[in-house]
Amino acid sequence: MDDISTSTLFIILGVLIVLSAYFSGSETGMMSVNPYRLKHLTNAKNKAALRVTQLLKRPDRLIGLILIGNNLVNIFASTVATIIGVRLYGDYGVAIAPIVLTVVILIFAEVTPKTLAALHPEKVALPTSAVLSVLLKIFYPFVWALNKVTNGLLNLLGVSPERHQGNSLSAEELRTVVYEAGALIPEQHQNMLVGVLDLENATVEDIMIPRNEIVGIDINDEWKDIERQLANFQYSRILLYRDNIDDAIGFVHPRELMRLLIKEQLTKASLLRAASEIYFIPEGTPLNTQLLKFQGAKDRIGLVVDEYGDIQGLVTLADILEEVVGEFTTDIAEDTNEDILAQPDGTFLIDGSINLRDLNREMKMAFPTDGPKTLNGLILEYLEEIPQGQLCVKLAGYPMEIVDVQDNMIKSVRLLVNPKKAAAKKSAH
Incomplete structure (x- = not known):
């Protein structure tokens, strides 16, 4: 050079x-x-x-x-x-x-x-x-x-x-990506996307209406009583059974009921003929699996049964969808959860039968959901006995008072702190 x-x-x-x-x-x-x-x-x-x-x-x-x-x-x-x-x-x-x-x-x-x-x-x-x-x-x-x-x-x-497999994400990693998206994805949409991912972590037992809360019509009742129940029925499907839920007959759609009324053929016999076959769901079925099964079966409602065939509860398509999009209701006036009642002294009176997932979501709490599904079940598991009267306990860091016990069940519990305010105060520090 x-x-x-x-x-x-x-x-x-x-x-x-x-x-x-x-x-x-x-x-x-x-x-x-x-x-x-x-x-x-x-x-x-x-x-x-x-x-x-x-x-x-x-x-x-x-x-x-x-x-x-x-x-x-x-x-x-x-x-x-x-x-x-x-x-x-x-x-x-x-x-x-x-x-x-x-x-x-x-x-x-x-x-x-x-x-x-x-x-x-x-x-x-x-x-x-x-x-x-x-x-x-x-x-x-x-x-x-x-x-x-x-x-x-x-x-x-x-x-x-x-x-080389390239880039792939697990469900947990994808959940992190959704939350880290920040303003790119509105909070409501983030919750919906995460709700879809959470379907595989929950089963039908987590969201089902428990057996003792299933509302139906006993076909063996007097016809006048049945007519009165039909007139006041508030659900999208009418469950018919004989004497008890274990002898369930089928579901009647209100559309079929209207058709019978128009033809003036509403009798016990016609009501039984209008009942559709019951769709049974094994307990432990993941929600994402059940969602696909509902879609494949062209059905919207089913009864959850255990390994012995006994009915444990009722699940609808709407229940699963609410896990994704959040709660919705056909009652415009209904804007509060009747299972959680705020008290003047700042505490909350909570129904013992409330689902723990609903309680966690509504009150921003962190009760474990991998065992008992209700607050009553969680407290009984912790105490290992049925309390005979009022008793104070502390679960998952939350102090509470057992207020009412009836029929071997904890009917109501008083939460002694406001978990929302406590969480906000903790994050502020």
């Missing part, structure tokens, strides 16, 4: 530093690009996104290409810088050039481009993919040879680039 002027060498060095910055930024941009955003652009047939996707299918080849280019450029830059140093400072230039070049490369060819690429990976990765695709074809023999050696070492460690 003796025939090349010093000013020309400076130009060459500047070009080499720019190329080094390009390879450094390309590496960070390609590896930092959002895989789901990239998938979206690929589905939209974006040509640049298709190139990036193709390159990322074999990250070993992409990294090999970038490192070959980056190292070649840096080595040439070191050589040019040394020549410039010798020309300007003589023998001292041999020591000065590497120090100055290291600082320049770190600032302009490493930290700056990589930071820029990390902050805006798509803006870097998409345009640079065109050049990288061409370079990969040109240097493919060198990349192939390099990958043969490195992949051999990786295989010894039990890693295979050919079987």
